[in-house]
Amino acid sequence: MSDTPQSVVVVGASQTAAVAARTLRRRGFEGRITLVGDEPHAPYQRPPLSKELLNGGLSGADTEVLSETWCADNAVELRLGTAARRVDTAAGAVELADGTLVPGDRFLLATGARARRLPGLEKDHERIIHLRGLDDALRLRALLRPGGRLVIVGAGFVGSEVASSALAAGVRPVVIEQAAEPLARVLGADLGRFCGRLQRDNGVELHTGETVSSVRATSDGVVVTTESGLRAEGDAVVVAVGALPNVDVARNSGISVSNGVLVDEYCRTSLPGVWAAGDVANHRHPLYGRWIRVEHFDNANKQGMAAAKNILGRPTVHDDPHWFWSDQFGLNLQHCGQARTWDRMVVRGSLDEADFIAFCLADGVLTAAFAAERGGDIHAARELIARRATPDPALLADEDVELAQLVDASAAVPAGGS
Ligand SMILES: Cc1cc2nc3c(=O)[nH]c(=O)nc-3n(C[C@H](O)[C@H](O)[C@H](O)COP(=O)(O)OP(=O)(O)OC[C@H]3O[C@@H](n4cnc5c(N)ncnc54)[C@H](O)[C@@H]3O)c2cc1C
Incomplete structure (x- = not known):
């Protein structure tokens, strides 16, 4: 070389x-x-x-x-x-x-x-859609008709966004989710409940704690059944169970x-x-x-x-905390950091009013944050996470304390991980 x-x-x-x-x-x-x-x-x-x-x-x-x-x-x-x-x-x-x-x-x-598939349950069919590429999305769009029904398996970010878009297109979404609450495995029970409520309040027929047992396409629609006997019919099904x-x-x-x-x-x-x-x-x-x-x-x-x-031979380390956003039901949701392990959650704002940022801490170190309608706060949280900051939880929760002040007060630490 x-x-x-x-x-x-x-x-x-x-x-x-x-x-x-x-x-x-x-x-x-x-x-x-x-x-x-x-x-x-x-x-x-x-x-x-x-x-x-x-x-x-x-x-x-x-x-x-x-x-x-x-x-x-x-x-x-x-x-x-x-x-x-x-x-x-x-x-x-x-x-x-x-x-x-x-x-x-x-x-x-x-x-x-x-896109991950449901093992052994699906056959290739134009009404069974895995939303990964442009062609999948165009095919799905063609099947959305006002007054119709769409079954969605999986209430993660992609499934929830599809449900939200279906509603906006005049289609009634039926979402089937295996977990007790959407995204609870990643975000914890409180935020999982928030995500579930967001769907239901906006008119999604959300079934949680349901494991899909069959997916069948007919000449003009689909039928999805679950182990408990739930039966959902629609014009199409989107299988959104990860990648x-x-x-x-x-x-x-x-x-x-x-x-x-x-x-x-x-x-x-x-x-x-x-x-x-x-x-x-x-x-x-x-x-x-x-x-x-x-x-x-x-x-x-x-x-x-x-x-x-x-x-090109210019040594560059990628060490930013991870960040992503999701737009659903008229809300902008953002997440940063890694929420895999945390032992304390502090909320600033109100989950009920869908206007909050939730901070995840592990041994006092800020590791992740999840927010609704608070992009600016996520920006500050990302800086705190990058610094491995140990902010005072009372200050994190206090709306009167600018997060920028906590960023200024936190000393940058050398990268290296724990
Ligand atoms: C529906 C959807 C919504 C999303 N929404 C958000 C969002 O709101 N916010 C967010 O942060 N992220 C979102 N994402 C995630 C984001 O789009 C991905 O992180 C990003 O596309 C990753 O880019 P990539 O180039 O690494 O991989 P990909 O986009 O997966 O591209 C990889 C490409 O490589 C091709 N390929 C694979 N194998 C071969 C091969 N052997 N030979 C040639 N080509 C090959 C694939 O076909 C594909 O075209 C979303 C993803 C999806 C699917």
């Missing part, structure tokens, strides 16, 4: 890939850039697929993130509708599914994730894989010359001191950028 990269091949042509390609050019890289993507579309954004694209506000073209024109002007070659099989660093190429070789001397895996990382290319290349492609803080995989970023990367996060894989737009952007800089 030469010291200076001459030709970068990115596997995957979506958010992470687009940001990486843009960063490479903006940082002065003049060599060859090729994006290999198995979807037929130029890179586009996925967040609108469950939101504005479904309730009519946006068209498919509006989701574009890197246009074919930009790619042509910046000599970024798009090989779309083309699946990659593996990276062969000895041969200096990515091998495509048809055996063709795409030459390169640096490689980025940005293969993302795919799985696309690790085949990494595995075929002999790269270490465990819940995604394992990468260090510089996005390096176990194979020299190959980096990974975005939804597929299980990243050794310096702030938390452990491997974490997330499916967040912001992470795709930041890791894509960091990976590109590292490919």
Whole structure:
């Protein structure tokens, strides 16, 4: 491998890939850039697929993130509708599914994730939808008709956003969720109840504690049943039960894989010359001191950028606390940090009025925050989390104390994790 990269091949042509390609050019890289993507579309954004694209506000073209024109002007070659099989660093190429070789001397895996299925329960059918790509969203949109019904399996963020968009399109959503409350596993019981109430108050028929036992498509609709005997009928069903990382290319290349492609803080995989970023990367996060894989737009952007800089030989650690947003039922929800372990929750504002920020603390250290309609507060919380701050819970809860003051008062700590 030469010291200076001459030709970068990115596997995957979506958010992470687009940001990486843009960063490479903006940082002065003049060599060859090729994006290999198995979807037929130029890179586009996925967040609108469950939101504005479904309730009519946006068209498919509006989701574009890197246009074919930009790619042509910046000599970024798009090989779309083309699946990659593996990276062969000895041969200096990515091998495509048809055996063709795409030459390169640096490689980025940005293969993302795919929708999880209900094992053994689903057959491929146009009315059974897994919302991951633009084509899925357009197919779903075509099935939404005012006065109709949509069954949604899973009340996570994607399922809830689809329910919200369905309502806005005049469709009655029936949501079936296995847990006692939506998102309680991640956010805890109180916030889970808040999310459940949000759905019900807005007219969603939400069934919790229900395990789906069959999904059947008929000539003009779908029938979903649960182990307890619940039967839900609709024009279509959206199965929104999470996502799985696309690790085949990494595995075929002999790269270490465990819940995604394992990468260090510089996005390096176990194979020299190959980096990974975005939804597929299980990243050794310096702030938390452990491997974490997330499916967040912001992470795709930041890791894509960091990976590109590292490919160019400019060591860049991606160590921001994670952040994502969700728009549903007229509310903007945001989350930052890692809520996996916490022993105390402090709420500022009111859950009943859907105007709050909830702080999660572990041994006094702020680890995560979740907010409704409080983007500014989330921004401050993110800074506190990055500093591993130990704010006084009474001050966190006190609306009269500016969070910016707590940020100013907290000393920055060196990265390293616990
Ligand atoms: C419906 C929906 C709504 C979302 N809403 C939000 C939101 O509100 N907020 C938020 O923070 N995040 C949201 N996200 C998550 C966000 O979109 C993802 O984090 C982001 O798209 C990840 O980008 P990526 O490029 O890493 O992976 P992906 O976007 O998954 O792209 C990977 C690409 O690689 C392709 N690929 C896979 N294998 C191969 C192969 N062998 N050869 C060639 N190509 C391959 C895939 O087909 C895909 O095109 C949402 C996601 C979805 C699906």
